[in-house]
Amino acid sequence: MDNITIKMLAKELNLSTAAISKALRDSHEISTPTKQRVQELASRLNYIPNAYAGSLRRRKSKTIAVVLPEVADSFFSLAINGIEAIAEEKGYHVLIYLTHESLSREQAILKDFQSGRVDGVLMSLTAETANYQHISELHDRDIPLVFFDRVCEEVDTAKITTNDFESSYKATQHLIECGCKRIALLSISNCLSISNKRFEGYEQALKDHHVAYEPINILCENDAVANYTFMQKIMSAPDRPDGVIATVEKLTTDIYLACKELKLTIPNDVKIVSFSNLSSASILSPSLTTVTQPAFEMGKAAAVILFKSLEKKNFTLHDESLIIPSELIIRGSTVLNA
Amino acid sequence: MDNITIKMLAKELNLSTAAISKALRDSHEISTPTKQRVQELASRLNYIPNAYAGSLRRRKSKTIAVVLPEVADSFFSLAINGIEAIAEEKGYHVLIYLTHESLSREQAILKDFQSGRVDGVLMSLTAETANYQHISELHDRDIPLVFFDRVCEEVDTAKITTNDFESSYKATQHLIECGCKRIALLSISNCLSISNKRFEGYEQALKDHHVAYEPINILCENDAVANYTFMQKIMSAPDRPDGVIATVEKLTTDIYLACKELKLTIPNDVKIVSFSNLSSASILSPSLTTVTQPAFEMGKAAAVILFKSLEKKNFTLHDESLIIPSELIIRGSTVLNA
DNA sequence: GCAAATAATGCAATCGGTTGCGGAAAGCAA
């Protein structure tokens, strides 16, 4: 069965396609009885306008893109939830693109957006992204862009982040207060703004509390097996850390397992804090002290700002920055019987 | 800056738009030197064809839709990974739609697909979906559709599932072998095929092993707080279960917390098995015995079949069923020191 | 009763590519 088009409706009712179109859009140019006839037939035949014909003509696709490193991560999946909630409300469609932390994929994805496929873009950078030309090119084409979490400072647009510096500072301070002397920070990038801010917060806390330990940013791989053996190596060194801050959720399992393997008990031998949104954090063994990011809210806020720019004419996104605070939730991986 | 169109290239090179189009598509109708001139200019001006103009003409969008209940669930997020991996390889775009277990949203979403927005659909049903008219309507419009995990038996198309009956049977059998006498099954629907199959596997195992306990399908809400109190109620009853099978990942946290609250120790007082893909299952307290579904592979397989039907003409999807087995991974929630 | 205003509808261009077909020019054989 072929799709119903405006042409068919026109023929059926002895009207022009123009009249049908105007009637369906409730134009004042069409008389009320005609409108009714048209609408009656359209709904009887279950007429659904072709999405791309309209998009082509209006130069609007009612579609946004979400570009992110991965989806199997509770932060990003919650953020998608927040984005989708708003998009659904506004009647927009959501295209998902995963970079898997690869800059070249990010570049290819963004280049495609110059095809007019999407009206706006929400994105969180790759861990590799140290070069912003592809982003600038998109921005130059006047495609509204909002960053969330992993933002690009160099591009003049809206950014939704959480208080990475303070969160990291607080997490570090908490470990210091729990008696840790050798605190290590695990991260996955030294390009990312969030990685840098988290490192700076950690560094500052060490300094402010006169901890002698040299701050170190331990760079992990994008591969679970590699990370597990890497953790084992780190945790079996003679001057192994007695406190660890994992800035990425997926490193949690690796470090827990490595400690188990090495018979290091948490929190006695090592204390751990993770940046994580795992709902199972409270039932881990031991329960995990987390910096819990407002993932859903961040996604939602990013979408809200993007739609503001899509719906209002003459509203261009400025270099504004919305910071939604994270929460340090203290549990058993840093404090006994928490 | 306005986008480059074929018309501009044509004017610049004193050719017709037809010639440009054919040259870019490497048609044999165009001479080699002309092709080169066109391609050179196109790449110099960074020409990118309008996505919707082509889609309109070819009646193909190179876009598929993924419709699922939620994304903040490791099964679904891994499935998306699998789908995206194939879509990316094939050069397709992926639209995501979340139903949040609502039938009416599912209906609205599917209805929109009659607009020609997508070439094919991958979906996993809502827990409420007991009525298939919206799905049949989509199917009648010849839009290729592949189900994964939560399938609709009534629709004649391809289905990717896991061995729900056997997995549930094995999980139940495992609990029986561990000495459980009162095993309860937690689920979220009595419409879903997977819920039914899991219930049947559970029921059959009880019967085969002559367990006197009456099989019960405990229906949970789609709300975390409600479920937590519900679990507390169930687990504080005098004839409370001594074995629990959670057929949905998100119920795990609720049941663990309820047991903790009620000072019931796992696995001594209660043994628990969850259908789950949580990578943190091994570091829970205690570690969680899981039925681990091949989420990534299922998503991938669904996408592969869908693309087969999209790429081959005259290939219509039959009522075939691909079953990828799950794995029962025994850990500390059913066996001490596992 | 006739011009002007108003209402209702159609025409045709447009969005940006795609493609079947026709035709000019060139090549080749007889």
Next chain:
DNA sequence: TTGCTTTCCGCAACCGATTGCATTATTTGC
């Protein structure tokens, strides 16, 4: 030279809907 191919390109319709403007019919004003 004639006749037949082959090569290369343009014309114009088309995908399906939208919209400015022209056109016709109807009403109003004087």
